[in-house]
Amino acid sequence: MSFREGHYFSIDENKNYNEGENFQHEIKISEYTPESLAKLWRKTLEKGMHGICFSMYENNQKPGDIIYGEQVNRRIQILKPYAKWVRSFSCIEGNEHIPRIAHQNGMKTLVGAWLSNDLELNEKEIESLIALAKEGCVDIAAVGNEVMYRKDLTEDQLIDYINRVKEALPDIPVGYVDAYYEFSHRPRITEICDVILTNCYPYWEGCPIEYSFHHMQSMFESAKHAGNGKRVIITETGWPSQGGSLKGAFASNENAMKYFIDTQNWSKQNNIEIFYFSSFDEAWKVGPEGEVGAYWGLWDKNEELKYQNEK
Numbered sequence: 515m516s517f518r519e520g521h522y523f524s525i526d527e528n529k530n531y532n533e534g535e536n537f538q539h540e541i542k543i544s545e546y547t548p549e550s551l552a553k554l555w556r557k558t559l560e561k562g563m564h565g566i567c568f569s570m571y572e573n574n575q576k577p578g579d580i581i582y583g584e585q586v587n588r589r590i591q592i593l594k595p596y597a598k599w600v601r602s603f604s605c606i607e608g609n610e611h612i613p614r615i616a617h618q619n620g621m622k623t624l625v626g627a628w629l630s631n632d633l634e635l636n637e638k639e640i641e642s643l644i645a646l647a648k649e650g651c652v653d654i655a656a657v658g659n660e661v662m663y664r665k666d667l668t669e670d671q672l673i674d675y676i677n678r679v680k681e682a683l684p685d686i687p688v689g690y691v692d693a694y695y696e697f698s699h700r701p702r703i704t705e706i707c708d709v710i711l712t713n714c715y716p717y718w719e720g721c722p723i724e725y726s727f728h729h730m731q732s733m734f735e736s737a738k739h740a741g742n743g744k745r746v747i748i749t750e751t752g753w754p755s756q757g758g759s760l761k762g763a764f765a766s767n768e769n770a771m772k773y774f775i776d777t778q779n780w781s782k783q784n785n786i787e788i789f790y791f792s793s794f795d796e797a798w799k800v801g802p803e804g805e806v807g808a809y810w811g812l813w814d815k816n817e818e819l820k821y822q823n824e825k
Contacts, residue, residue: 540727540776543768552821555771558778559812565599565624565789566812567750568612569796573815576798581608587615592817593793594619601749601789603659604628605642606635613651624711624749624789626656626691629675631666640675644682652686655679656711656749659691662700669702676706691749694733697740704740712737713750716773720761723769726753727776734786745787751777752791755820757806765806767821774812 543551568589570581586608593600594616601624602612613623625646627639646652657676661667667675672690680688689709697704697712704710714733716726730751738746753773754765774790781788795815799807813819 566597569794583611586611622653624654625652629658694737710741710746711749722762747787750791
């Protein structure tokens with residue numbers, strides 16, 4: 515997910531947020547040395563996550579390249595001790611290996627068909643998603659990711675794709691992934707989704723780290739309200755470890771560790787399903803998102819776990 519013009523964090527809009535039953539005490543960076551914060555981060559990671567977003571591409575790769583199963587398997591082996599579920603974003607160009615290999619390794623899968631304004635590629639994505647599901651490799655199907663934000667398709671086009679997948683896969687939950695507010699703004703899409711798949715990024719709204727956890731909770735509550743009783747899954751949330759700032763949001767090791775710890779504690783204590791973004795740093799994302807785009811991983815671009823040498 516990239517920056518969205520016009521959606522900024524506001525202290526005034528969030529100061530009266532009622533945590534209610536989902537209240538969770540957050541950690542304070544000032545109470546930790548970098549070393550002790552890194553130890554707590556590692557301890558939190560080792561307790562396990564509900565889910566992780568799969569980062570497909572190595573340093574010299576980008577979307578459109580064909581990726582082979584050996585590379586996918588190597589990364590699945592790294593992730594499987596830490597997460598029950600894995601999320602993929604596409605069903606072609608090697609991405610189809612992700613749900614197959616994940617299932618072979620006992621992980622559940624949220625499998626996405628990437629939709630764009632290329633209708634020919636869309637057909638390949640939809641057909642592959644349906645085929646993977648019929649193989650038994652798909653636990654939840656996501657038809658499109660932030661398509662409305664990019665304005666790649668009309669609502670009617672997207673709804674047709676979602677209905678097509680639902681008809682083909684009546685026994686699998688089917689949804690659409692977008693920012694939390696889209697589910698309030700686009701009730702026709704929300705209505706046909708079996709499950710609400712929401713992206714929640716305080717960083718991309720310029721939210722300072724000290725308000726970020728509660729702001730993320732309010733994003734979740736917004737999607738939950740729009741879903742009107744439907745299952746709600748946070749399909750992406752995270753914080754970059756370097757790369758600059760956006761308004762009041764600063765990318766740093768300390769902020770990234772704090773955000774991870776707080777969201778994981780909240781997820782476990784309240785049974786909130788979260789797919790953390792992301793697994794590995796990906797250099798190609800510098801283009802679409804600026805320098806910060808390359809630093810959202812829990813592991814770096816060389817597949818080394820971060821924050822091991824904090825002093």
